[in-house]
Amino acid sequence: MRAVWLREFGDPEVLVPGPAPDPVPGPGQVLIEVAHTNLTFVETMFRATGFGPFPAAPPLIPGNGVGGVIAAVGADVEPDLVGRRVVSSTGGSGGYAERVVVDRGAPIEVPDGLPLDEAVAVLADGRTATMLVHAARLRRGERVLVEAAAGGVGSLLTQLATAAGAQVVAAAGGGRKVAVLRDRGLDPVVDYRQPGWTERVRAATGGVDMVFDGVGGQLARDAFDLLDPGGRMLSFGLASGAWADLPGDLAAARGVTLLRPSAGPAELRAFTEQALAEAAAGRLRPMIGQRFPLEQAADAHAAIESRATIGKTLLDIH
Known part of the structure; x- marks a missing residue:
């Protein structure tokens, strides 16, 4: 072969x-x-x-x-x-x-009606996004920042967070990615490669309640600073090449919870099946x-x- x-x-x-x-x-x-x-x-x-x-x-x-x-x-x-x-x-x-x-x-x-390529596109990313949103316990009206929102996991996170009733701020690197996110109906969208991107987030929302960090590195620290007291942050990726460096004592002093979800094989399978079902129903678009x-x-x-x-x-x- x-x-x-x-x-x-x-x-x-x-x-x-x-x-x-x-x-x-x-x-x-x-x-x-x-x-x-x-x-x-x-x-x-x-x-x-x-x-x-x-x-x-x-x-x-x-x-x-x-x-x-x-x-x-x-x-x-x-x-x-x-x-x-x-x-x-x-x-x-x-x-x-x-x-x-x-x-x-x-x-x-694969559920009937779901093309195989779309099923493969949600196999890992849909499972991850579904698990992260479950761990975040999003509440209607919360302000949620999704980094790497034009990526495989990030693009699904924006949809799941919106479906949960959150106000989603999508952040991506580069004008092409920003344009794609806007074409998919997201607003506000910010380019985190541009100086002052956190100020634009704050101007649009006043701060955020939840950060899904798919980038890590310095950008994760900048996003952390946007969180209001009582906020949560969950790091799931290292597109920058390094995980977020956020000491627990710093988070505690700010009143921020650093979420670290974990799931066993049975739970991961259930999250995958849930993502596939949502995609088959047209509610999750990879x-x-x-x-x-x-x-x-x-x-x-x-x-x-x-x-x-x-x-x-x-x-x-x-």
Whole structure:
């Protein structure tokens, strides 16, 4: 089968297309014929440095989230699963390929009416966004700042927070991303690459009650300063390359709660199913900003690292 190999850590060019043996499902496993593969920023960090909760010993086929059709099953697995449309985590590797084998309990069936590419776009990001909004316990009328609002998770967070009755301020880096967010009906939208962006947020809202931090670094600290006493902040990403550095004693002195959500496998599966159901109902719209064929996985990683991407990036396999 066609696949993309990571044989050493480094720049995007270390992702090299090449043949791989066809996987065969063993007892308790299923074989997925992959249509689309989900790409994440964390995968680019793993490719570059080995960072992240993935297998850490190349050579390997990267890729942790796929969508496709179950093509075969192993022993002790119901044969009527063949032909079902599913999304699935791969356990950390194997997704940049035409076929992948996973345990029977890993795939989640895609609801009728939801295209496979949209299902893959909400597999990881929708699960994350749903979990974060659940942890934030948003209340109607709260002022919510979403950083990296043009990203995969951020674009879904803006929708979920709006549906919860919050007043959403969307923050993104660069004029193109700001324009896309405005086209999707968000207001106010600020460009955090421009000087004085926090003053524009304060002028529009007077301050905020909740920050979803998808950037980290200094920008997270600037966003923290916008929080009123009693506010909450939840860091979920490090697009800047560094996590937010917010000491607990500083937060306590400001009367701000730093949220650190966690969830077990059963809860994560439930959040994924909830996100898929919302997408199937048309209430959650993933933003697929760019797509690459399998053989151009290196180009996809380079685009993500350049901060030029909008929404979700997919590899189209079939």
